[in-house]
Amino acid sequence: MEIPATVTWQREYELGDASMDAAHREFVQTLSSLLTASDAELPGALALFREHAEQHFGQEDALMGQGDYASAQCHLDEHRAVLTSISEVQERLSAGDCAVARRLARELARWFPEHTIAMDAGLAAWAAKRRLGGHKIHFVSRSA
Ligand SMILES: [Fe+2]
Ligand SMILES: [Fe+2]
Numbered sequence: 241m242e243i244p245a246t247v248t249w250q251r252e253y254e255l256g257d258a259s260m261d262a263a264h265r266e267f268v269q270t271l272s273s274l275l276t277a278s279d280a281e282l283p284g285a286l287a288l289f290r291e292h293a294e295q296h297f298g299q300e301d302a303l304m305g306q307g308d309y310a311s312a313q314c315h316l317d318e319h320r321a322v323l324t325s326i327s328e329v330q331e332r333l334s335a336g337d338c339a340v341a342r343r344l345a346r347e348l349a350r351w352f353p354e355h356t357i358a359m360d361a362g363l364a365a366w367a368a369k370r371r372l373g374g375h376k377i378h379f380v381s382r383s384a
Pocket of ligand 2: 360
């Protein structure tokens with residue numbers, strides 16, 4: 241039997257950036273609704289999750305666009321890959337494939353901690369340094 245996936249808020253998701261933290265709490269909430277939706281509720285829950293993801297990723301993409309953020313490309317690519325998957329799954333779900341939507345939800349529950357703790361934490365730290373320093377921060381290796 242498959243273990244049901246859940247997503248709950250963890251302290252380690254708190255990055256100290258008010259707007260990112262709010263977006264991440266909303267991610268957990270909307271993904272939790274998707275994970276627990278009935279077959280009939282799945283299209284609506286996935287549409288709401290997509291709306292959230294577009295806003296959440298758009299906000300981070302805009303932040304990365306404000307300066308020379310060294311890790312921007314792979315972070316942007318991950319956001320884009322998730323949005324593409326959501327679109328593809330929405331199409332299959334509209335043809336009645338509930339299983340693919342449930343697989344996506346479980347995959348997102350697995351992806352979120354990794355992405356938040358690795359990529360988003362780095363972006364939040366960079367944004368904080370930028371704000372405090374009042375100028376662009378460049379990550380340069382000490383040995384360079
Ligand atoms: Fe994020
Ligand atoms: Fe992100």
